[in-house]
Amino acid sequence: MGRRCGWGRTGFALIEILLVIVIIGLLVGGYYGLMGGDGDEGEKKSVPARSIEKAKSVECASNLNQCRQLIQMYVIENGQYPKEFNPGEQGSLGRCPVSGKPYVYDPETGKIHCTTPGHEGL
Ligand SMILES: [Zn+2]
Numbered sequence: 001m002g003r004r005c006g007w008g009r010t011g012f013a014l015i016e017i018l019l020v021i022v023i024i025g026l027l028v029g030g031y032y033g034l035m036g037g038d039g040d041e042g043e044k045k046s047v048p049a050r051s052i053e054k055a056k057s058v059e060c061a062s063n064l065n066q067c068r069q070l071i072q073m074y075v076i077e078n079g080q081y082p083k084e085f086n087p088g089e090q091g092s093l094g095r096c097p098v099s100g101k102p103y104v105y106d107p108e109t110g111k112i113h114c115t116t117p118g119h120e121g122l
Pocket residue numbers: 057060061096097098099114115116119
């Protein structure tokens with residue numbers, strides 16, 4: 001550290017400042033992540049919870065697709081929509097992985113959908 005070069009010192013200080021900024025960023029990010037679920041707004045969720053929910057909604061869409069394939073296979077074999085299709089009897093395939101509610105099947109249209117809020121369009 002015996003160098004008298006001012007730029008060298010400034011460079012070192014810049015790295016220190018950057019480190020502090022990164023650490024503050026991590027602390028702030030962690031704070032929001034931890035506090036997100038306990039805020040006044042009930043809808044706020046921490047980042048990990050949100051990504052788990054996202055992954056589960058993908059699983060829900062996949063379940064729905066498999067149920068639709070079962071219905072489609074029935075239609076190919078019988079030429080009509082199944083009059084009764086109880087998604088609750090399909091085990092984990094027939095229910096939403098987020099809410100655990102069984103899917104709703106409409107024999108009139110042959111459509112099946114999830115009743116969990118936000119999953120209507122899946
Ligand atoms: Zn769902």
